[in-house]
Amino acid sequence: MKRLAATLVSFSLIAGGASAAERTITEGANRMPTSADIRAVAPALETYAQQVIRGDLWNRPGLSPRDRSVVTVAALIARDQTVELPHYLALALDNGVKPAEVSEIITHLAFYTGWANAMDAIPAAREVFVNRNIGADQLPPVAGPKLPLDEAAERQRATRVGEQFGQITPRLVNYTTDVLFRDLWLRPDLAPRDRSLVTVSALIATGQVAQVTYHLNRAMDNGLTRDEAGELLGHLAFYAGWPNAFSAAPVVKDVIEKRSTAK
Amino acid sequence: MKRLAATLVSFSLIAGGASAAERTITEGANRMPTSADIRAVAPALETYAQQVIRGDLWNRPGLSPRDRSVVTVAALIARDQTVELPHYLALALDNGVKPAEVSEIITHLAFYTGWANAMDAIPAAREVFVNRNIGADQLPPVAGPKLPLDEAAERQRATRVGEQFGQITPRLVNYTTDVLFRDLWLRPDLAPRDRSLVTVSALIATGQVAQVTYHLNRAMDNGLTRDEAGELLGHLAFYAGWPNAFSAAPVVKDVIEKRSTAK
Amino acid sequence: MKRLAATLVSFSLIAGGASAAERTITEGANRMPTSADIRAVAPALETYAQQVIRGDLWNRPGLSPRDRSVVTVAALIARDQTVELPHYLALALDNGVKPAEVSEIITHLAFYTGWANAMDAIPAAREVFVNRNIGADQLPPVAGPKLPLDEAAERQRATRVGEQFGQITPRLVNYTTDVLFRDLWLRPDLAPRDRSLVTVSALIATGQVAQVTYHLNRAMDNGLTRDEAGELLGHLAFYAGWPNAFSAAPVVKDVIEKRSTAK
Numbered sequence: 040m041k042r043l044a045a046t047l048v049s050f051s052l053i054a055g056g057a058s059a060a061e062r063t064i065t066e067g068a069n070r071m072p073t074s075a076d077i078r079a080v081a082p083a084l085e086t087y088a089q090q091v092i093r094g095d096l097w098n099r100p101g102l103s104p105r106d107r108s109v110v111t112v113a114a115l116i117a118r119d120q121t122v123e124l125p126h127y128l129a130l131a132l133d134n135g136v137k138p139a140e141v142s143e144i145i146t147h148l149a150f151y152t153g154w155a156n157a158m159d160a161i162p163a164a165r166e167v168f169v170n171r172n173i174g175a176d177q178l179p180p181v182a183g184p185k186l187p188l189d190e191a192a193e194r195q196r197a198t199r200v201g202e203q204f205g206q207i208t209p210r211l212v213n214y215t216t217d218v219l220f221r222d223l224w225l226r227p228d229l230a231p232r233d234r235s236l237v238t239v240s241a242l243i244a245t246g247q248v249a250q251v252t253y254h255l256n257r258a259m260d261n262g263l264t265r266d267e268a269g270e271l272l273g274h275l276a277f278y279a280g281w282p283n284a285f286s287a288a289p290v291v292k293d294v295i296e297k298r299s300t301a302k
Numbered sequence: 303m304k305r306l307a308a309t310l311v312s313f314s315l316i317a318g319g320a321s322a323a324e325r326t327i328t329e330g331a332n333r334m335p336t337s338a339d340i341r342a343v344a345p346a347l348e349t350y351a352q353q354v355i356r357g358d359l360w361n362r363p364g365l366s367p368r369d370r371s372v373v374t375v376a377a378l379i380a381r382d383q384t385v386e387l388p389h390y391l392a393l394a395l396d397n398g399v400k401p402a403e404v405s406e407i408i409t410h411l412a413f414y415t416g417w418a419n420a421m422d423a424i425p426a427a428r429e430v431f432v433n434r435n436i437g438a439d440q441l442p443p444v445a446g447p448k449l450p451l452d453e454a455a456e457r458q459r460a461t462r463v464g465e466q467f468g469q470i471t472p473r474l475v476n477y478t479t480d481v482l483f484r485d486l487w488l489r490p491d492l493a494p495r496d497r498s499l500v501t502v503s504a505l506i507a508t509g510q511v512a513q514v515t516y517h518l519n520r521a522m523d524n525g526l527t528r529d530e531a532g533e534l535l536g537h538l539a540f541y542a543g544w545p546n547a548f549s550a551a552p553v554v555k556d557v558i559e560k561r562s563t564a565k
Numbered sequence: 566m567k568r569l570a571a572t573l574v575s576f577s578l579i580a581g582g583a584s585a586a587e588r589t590i591t592e593g594a595n596r597m598p599t600s601a602d603i604r605a606v607a608p609a610l611e612t613y614a615q616q617v618i619r620g621d622l623w624n625r626p627g628l629s630p631r632d633r634s635v636v637t638v639a640a641l642i643a644r645d646q647t648v649e650l651p652h653y654l655a656l657a658l659d660n661g662v663k664p665a666e667v668s669e670i671i672t673h674l675a676f677y678t679g680w681a682n683a684m685d686a687i688p689a690a691r692e693v694f695v696n697r698n699i700g701a702d703q704l705p706p707v708a709g710p711k712l713p714l715d716e717a718a719e720r721q722r723a724t725r726v727g728e729q730f731g732q733i734t735p736r737l738v739n740y741t742t743d744v745l746f747r748d749l750w751l752r753p754d755l756a757p758r759d760r761s762l763v764t765v766s767a768l769i770a771t772g773q774v775a776q777v778t779y780h781l782n783r784a785m786d787n788g789l790t791r792d793e794a795g796e797l798l799g800h801l802a803f804y805a806g807w808p809n810a811f812s813a814a815p816v817v818k819d820v821i822e823k824r825s826t827a828k
Contacts (some may be wrong), residue, residue, distance in 0.1 A: 072424040080427040083489070084409040084420060086444045091481055092417070099473065119646060120382060120418040140414055146610040153770075154618070154808040155646040157610060159596040164606040175605075181612045201436075207818045210625065210799030211810055218617055219807065226609065237306045244416075246510060247772060249806045273473030281415040283483065292470045335687040342701075343690040346752070347672040347683060349707045352793065354744055355680070383645060407590040507679075509773060536736035543679040544745070545773045547737055557732045 066147035069122045092277055101270035105135040108232060110240045110271060112136075112144060114278045116160045117152040117241035129170075138168065138177040143229035144237050148224060152241050185225035193220055232261035240271065243287040244279035251290045256298070265295050310386060318419035325449040328548055332385045355540055364533035372496060373534060375399075377541045379423045380504035381413040387426035392433075401440040403429065407500050413486060415504050448488035473510045495524035503534065507542035507549040514553045519561070528558050595648045612758050618803055627754060627796035630635045631661040635759060636766045638662075638670060638805045641769035643678040650689035655696075664694065664703040669755035676749060678767050709800045711751035719746055758787035766797065768807035769813040782824070791821050 077085040097107055108131035115124050128141060141164060149157030167173075197216045205212050224234060235258030242251050255268065268291055276284035340348040359371055359419045371394035378387050391404060404427060412420030430436075468475050478490060498521030505514050518531065531554055539547035603611040616806060623633055634657035641650050667690060675683030693699075723742045731738050750760060761784030768777050781794065794817055802810035 072421055072428075076424050076428055077421075078429060078718075080432055080441070081405045081409045081420075081425050081443060082438070083405075083444045084412055087409070087412070087481070091477075101473065114416075115418060118382070118416065118418070119644070120416075120422065122422055123418050142607045142609075146607045146613070148612055149613070150803075150807055153644065153646075153809075154614070154803050154804070155641060155644070155649050157607075158598055158603075159646065159648055161602050161606050162595075165602055166597075168606060175608070178445075178606070178608060181608045204814050204818060207821055208795035208798040208814060209626065210796055211802055211814065214617070214799060214802065215807070217615070242808060245772070245808075246508070247812065249812050250808050256406060269471035270473055272471040273532070276477065277413075277417050280419070280514050281413055281478070282505060282508075283416075286510065286512055288467050288471060288474065292467060295470055332688075335684055335691075339687050339691055340684075343687050343694060343704070344668045344672045344683075345701070345704060346668075346707045347675055350672070350675070350744070351680070354740070364736065377679075378681060381645070381679065381681070383679075383685065384679050385685055400823070532734035533736055536740060537732040539737055539740065540676075542681050543682070544676055544741070545768060545771075546679075549773065549775055551730050551734060551789050553738065555730060558733055 056230070071123050071126055071271065096274060096277060099270065099273075101266050102274060103134075105131075106236065106267065107274055108134040108136050109140075109144065109236055111278050112141070113148065113237045113240040114244035114275060116145065116148045116156050117244045118279065119152075119156050119159055121159050121163055124160060125166055128164055128167045132167065132171065137228075138171075138173045139179045140233065142178050143226060143234075146178040146226075147223065147229065147234055147237055148241060150219060151238050152245065156158055179226065179228035184227065185222075186227050188221065188225060196220065230261075232258060232263055235261055236263060236271075240275065243275050244281055246283050246286055248287050248290050251287055252294055255291060255294045259294070259298060265298075267297060319344075327519045334386050334389055359537065359540060362533065362536075364529050365537060365541055366397075368394075369499065369530065370537055371397045371399050372403075372407065373537055374541050375404070376411065376500040376503035376530055377507035377538060379408065379411045380507045382415075382419050382422055384422050384426055389421060390431050391427055391430045395430070395434065400433075400491075401436045402405050402442045402491040405441050406489060409489075410486065410492065410497055410500055411504060413482060415499055415508065421479065433477075442489065442491035443530065447490065449490050449494065451484065451488060459483065493523060493524075495526055498524055499526060499534075503538065506535070506538050506546055509546050509549055509552050511553050514550055518554060522557070522561060528561075531558060576606075589592050590687075595621065597649050597652055603800055622800065622803060625796065625799075627792050629660075631657075632762065632793065633800055634660040634662050635670065635762055636800055637664075637804050638667070639674065639763045639766035640770035640801060642671065642674045643770045645678075645682050645685055647685050647689055649687060651692055654690055654693045658693065658697065663754075664699045665705045665754040666759065668704050669752060669760075672752075673749065673760055673763055674753065674767060676745060677764055691794065705752065705754035710753065712753050712757065714747065714751060715721060722746065756787075758789055761787055762789060762797075766801065769798070769801050769809055772812055774813050774816050777813055778820055781817060781820045785820070785824060791824075794821060810820060 074085055077088070097104060102110070108127065111127050112124070115121070115127060117219050125176050131141060133140065145164060148160070193216075196214075197220070200215060201212055214281050224231070229237070235254055238254045239251060239258050242248065242254060255263075259265070259268065272284045272288055272291060275287075337348055340351070357471055362461070371390065374390050375387070375394050376409070378384070378390060394404060395401065403464060408420050408423050408427060411423070430500075445489055460475075460483070463478060492500070501517045502514060502521050505511065505517060518526075522528070522531065535547045535554060537549055538550075587723070600611055603614070610660060623630060628636070634653065635651050638650070638657050641647070641653060657667060658664065671683050671686050707750055719742075723738075723746070726741060750757070755763070761780055764780045765777060765784050768774065768780060781789075785791070785794065797818060798810045798814055801813075
């Protein structure tokens with residue numbers, strides 16, 4: 040309920056409020072269009088946003104506002120869309136995503152969507168952090184204790200990938216083990232379930248369905264529910280376009296059905 | 303012939319004219335490079351643009367300058383490329399695309415390419431509309447009479463999609479029916495054939511060939527000719543890159559051949 | 566060794582130097598984030614960049630710093646990521662890529678990634694060229710002597726593509742022969758092996774694996790080694806994201822294995 044209230048307050052910013060977050064948005068070189076800007080081009084578009092996205096989608100059960108924020112931010116970074124990012128990062132903080140989690144999401148997506156995508160997200164995040172006085176003490180340290188590793192599962196993964204690609208591209212295989220699965224994925228300030236949610240969202244948002252099977256299974260192993268996975272598709276339809284949602288739908292269906300049968 | 307003249311006049315803007323459209327282009331934060339800018343980096347590139355794109359492609363029969371404008375604007379918005387958008391939106395109006403159609407194209411692509419793509423197109427469209435004194439009276443209303451719906455065909459589509467994905471992602475399935483096929487697609491200010499042309503262009507321009515079959519059939523049901531479909535690929539090769547055109551070519555071929563056999 | 570030194574000098578720019586290249590970077594509307602900017606959001610991200618990318622990846626054998634620059638610039642242009650482009654173009658020149666090659670890479674990618682991608686790369690290249698006093702005398706001429714054409718191989722390619730798509734999209738087929746394979750690919754200021762390296766990098770960086778087989782074979786026919794192809798995947802994992810590298814890995818493997826068997 041508190042989260043929902045925060046969401047509604049945050050949305051009101053778009054409709055003409057004048058809080059810190061709104062000021063943030065107008066400062067960038069490419070500022071986010073206002074309601075008036077949108078209406079001057081496409082009045083129906085603004086009404087769809089108001090009624091369907093803000094009035095329905097974000098308030099639906101099935102996926103919490105906090106998770107919707109994680110998914111939206113991941114989609115925008117994966118698609119390198121920075122104009123609306125300050126707004127959605129501010130909304131993410133309002134919805135309960137911690138600054139340390141924002142920091143880890145950007146770091147994670149450097150690897151999963153390309154380094155420049157993470158670099159392009161830095162100015163927006165910096166702006167939002169500065170406006171809210173979020174300093175180094177709220178950010179994850181460079182090094183420190185890691186989450187425990189499931190050695191058997193990781194060895195199995197590494198063996199499989201090594202057999203497939205070790206001869207062809209040993210460097211890619213080694214980086215994947217050393218930097219990704221034995222380091223990045225074990226950083227404690229983003230829960231494994233959320234790290235998988237970010238990864239799956241980025242894959243769907245960029246049309247890279249081939250790897251959704253592995254990462255969605257991983258997400259569900261770590262606690263993402265079947266309903267959340269379905270609702271994720273409905274949410275990403277708006278933020279990554281209908282075709283990306285429908286390209287992923289058969290893969291999501293297949294993962295969910297195989298997991299049901301296996302039980 | 304009048305259209306061709308408009309096209310040539312519009313192109314002359316790039317080569318050094320000083321009309322309203324040109325001034326529009328230089329106002330943005332990231333202005334479109336001039337001929338001189340391009341020659342300072344790649345003289346051959348500017349010559350290809352002059353001889354092949356402006357001198358040949360846009361003047362070819364098979365696809366009208368008006369349709370080429372629709373396709374180009376759809377490709378740029380789908381690929382979130384906004385720097386050249388003010389120029390191509392101005393050219394679209396010169397080529398006979400109505401302001402109401404521009405408005406509907408952007409609204410349509412919010413759903414078919416992602417909300418942020420539409421948002422990122424707003425400033426360019428607003429700039430062009432302001433420069434031409436295009437006001438609210440020339441824009442489609444938020445609500446109003448809709449085009450007639452083919453209830454049987456829509457029920458068939460909804461049943462098929464519902465059977466496939468209704469269990470997994472009911473929200474996506476419902477939004478698709480209620481917001482897209484029983485609302486967006488029935489808005490009267492963009493003809494169904496043009497709405498399909500925009501959709502197919504966006505799909506090809508972003509490499510999402512899986513859904514080209516459905517939407518190209520729909521486009522051809524609504525009047526897109528076989529020659530126009532072929533010419534579309536030649537046009538998109540320049541605006542979305544050769545690989546996207548060639549990835550779509552087998553799908554376009556398959557659709558055209560199956561329709562010929564069926565007759 | 567000289568190249569490596571140049572690389573290290575160039576990297577020091579990011580870490581706080583104040584050379585011409587650094588000044589270049591800060592002039593753009595969307596400037597590249599500094600180390601301090603990155604640390605203010607994600608300290609770990611900056612450490613990964615320092616230790617893994619700058620400290621290891623670029624110094625690895627298997628792919629020269631010059632080739633890594635070609636690959637990185639191609640990936641950024643293909644993905645339309647311009648913020649870091651001035652830095653990587655400056656680094657490319659430091660690493661031995663000639664201005665004429667930069668010019669040809671941009672021209673080549675206009676066709677292979679979409680015209681707007683090339684247009685969006687012009688300001689960055691112009692900035693770097695101006696800063697280094699690179700004038701028209703160092704750029705490839707619009708026309709001039711071409712590389713020799715393997716008539717038999719080209720006729721075979723043209724026949725194959727013509728049979729597949731000549732009926733459906735004659736214009737695309739003709740442009741491919743006349744503008745691409747009998748003109749663009751024969752321009753002498755970018756070696757065929759490098760032109761293929763640029764093409765393959767762009768395809769992998771945008772997830773368009775369907776055409777990697779043809780172009781990687783062509784690259785290897787023109788001298789790209791098996792080790793370089795494998796190292797390319799490790800490099801692109803960072804600049805285009807892990808999923809794109811892993812989507813391409815089976816295709817690269819298949820090409821390399823089939824070539825081994827054929828010998």
